[in-house]
Amino acid sequence: MERTYKVYSITNGTVIDHIPTPQALSVVRILGLGNEGILTIGIGFSSKRLPGGKDIVKVENRELSRDETDMIALIAPEATINIIKGGVVAEKRRISLPDSVKGVVACPNPNCASNVLGAESKFDRVGGQDPIYRCHFCERTTRIVPELLVRTRGR
Ligand SMILES: [Zn+2]
Structure with a gap:
């Protein structure tokens, strides 16, 4: 994980990791992030946890709220959320299905x-x-x- 964020690092924002391939674009859609800020989407990384591969979505300069990240659980319950501040992981967040x-x-x-x-x-x-x-x-x-x-x- 450390290595992944060094190669594709952001200084501030939200990294959504462990999205099962190829659900990255569905995650972007469900968050309604089409046209705000810089999105970086990586598809098909190898993953020990996800044998079919994983996608990563990075949202620069935006800290997604818990309500927003819980929406991801609808289609990618295995996803992990990392809030990045000043280049370091400030929060690791679990997601759960929204009510x-x-x-x-x-x-x-x-x-x-x-x-x-x-x-x-x-x-x-x-x-x-x-x-x-x-x-x-x-x-x-x-x-x-x-x-x-x-x-x-x-x-
Ligand atoms: Zn109906």
């Missing part, structure tokens, strides 16, 4: 009001270790997968 998810995930029910009327989607977590959520509108229960991501978060 509710707004806007970034489409309901798989085509007749759902969120799809028919274009209302902002909202899901509440059902519980357990898996990312199983219930739609606020039609109450369909679904597992969150990257294919359900609709867009970057509105702002």
Whole structure:
């Protein structure tokens, strides 16, 4: 890990490590980070922990909040978060599934009001270790997968 950050170092910001390949771009989408600041995305690093390889996303000059980084758990629960300040790791953060998810995930029910009327989607977590959520509108229960991501978060 030390070596990785020396080669691809940032002085201040957030490093999201141990993203299973090739989910880096889904992580960028779920965070809604498309057009703010410098993003560095590395895909396909070898990893002891992830035999299929790992991706790394670095967000320069931005300390992601816990609410933001918890969104990553929906698609990459193994990911690790490092907050970098002054060139050193100031915080190592564990992530856990968010209790509710707004806007970034489409309901798989085509007749759902969120799809028919274009209302902002909202899901509440059902519980357990898996990312199983219930739609606020039609109450369909679904597992969150990257294919359900609709867009970057509105702002
Ligand atoms: Zn729905």
